[in-house]
Amino acid sequence: EAGVTQFPSHSVIEKGQTVTLRCDPISGHDNLYWYRRVMGKEIKFLLHFVKESKQDESGMPNNRFLAERTGGTYSTLKVQPAELEDSGVYFCASSQGMNYGYTFGSGTRLTVV
Amino acid sequence: DQQVKQNSPSLSVQEGRISILNCDYTNSMFDYFLWYKKYPAEGPTFLISISSIKDKNEDGRFTVFLNKSAKHLSLHIVPSQPGDSAVYFCAASAHGGSQGNLIFGKGTKLSVKP
Numbered sequence: 001e002a003g004v005t006q007f008p009s010h011s012v013i014e015k016g017q018t019v020t021l022r023c024d025p026i027s028g029h030d031n032l033y034w035y036r037r038v039m040g041k042e043i044k045f046l047l048h049f050v051k052e053s054k055q056d057e058s059g060m061p062n063n064r065f066l067a068e069r070t071g072g073t074y075s076t077l078k079v080q081p082a083e084l085e086d087s088g089v090y091f092c093a094s095s096q097g098m099n100y101g102y103t104f105g106s107g108t109r110l111t112v113v
Numbered sequence: 114d115q116q117v118k119q120n121s122p123s124l125s126v127q128e129g130r131i132s133i134l135n136c137d138y139t140n141s142m143f144d145y146f147l148w149y150k151k152y153p154a155e156g157p158t159f160l161i162s163i164s165s166i167k168d169k170n171e172d173g174r175f176t177v178f179l180n181k182s183a184k185h186l187s188l189h190i191v192p193s194q195p196g197d198s199a200v201y202f203c204a205a206s207a208h209g210g211s212q213g214n215l216i217f218g219k220g221t222k223l224s225v226k227p
Contacts, residue, residue, distance in 0.1 A: 045214035101147050104156030
């Protein structure tokens with residue numbers, strides 16, 4: 001079974017530019033989550049999809065962040081325009097809704113310069 | 114204000130000895146707790162979990178203890194192995210651990226020395 005795949009693994013962009021991160025969850029997983037870890041800090045929740053619907057987006061920092069999950073399969077997270085404080089590692093995770101914890105992807109390391 | 118706290122940024126243990134990683138939480142609504150292990154350049158990997166109706170859960174070398182009155186949980190690894198060297202994150206959920214967001218601590222870096 002393929003795991004959660006994230007692309008790209010690294011991205012370096014200039015302040016003010018746009019970046020789109022992609023996440024392919026484990027096939028059949030209805031729940032998809034985005035998390036972010038800023039250097040040395042805790043991993044923070046951004047949002048949660050159930051299929052194509054946003055179940056909870058309370059963790060989204062501001063309206064420069066836009067997440068989509070068309071068709072309930074893969075998801076994208078767009079940051080536009082990027083700011084320096086957006087730098088960090090963005091993790092995607094998926095679950096079937098069973099009680100065994102999420103499966104995380106390897107993350108996308110975003111650096112805004 | 115942090116709801117899940119891991120007050121030890123790092124821990125060093127000799128191979129074969131016990132590793133004890135601690136975690137404190139403040140929100141009494143949390144009903145499910147998880148430990149994740151993370152290697153560099155990889156995502157967190159689920160290790161072990163415990164429901165708030167239990168006080169202990171064991172899986173091989175890993176045991177998680179929950180003290181609800183103290184709002185404290187701990188992960189015991191025995192015996193510790195060099196391959197256990199990683200960052201360990203404590204996480205909590207108010208949704209039973211199956212859906213909904215997780216609240217993570219900052220992590221504890223465990224180094225197991227041969």
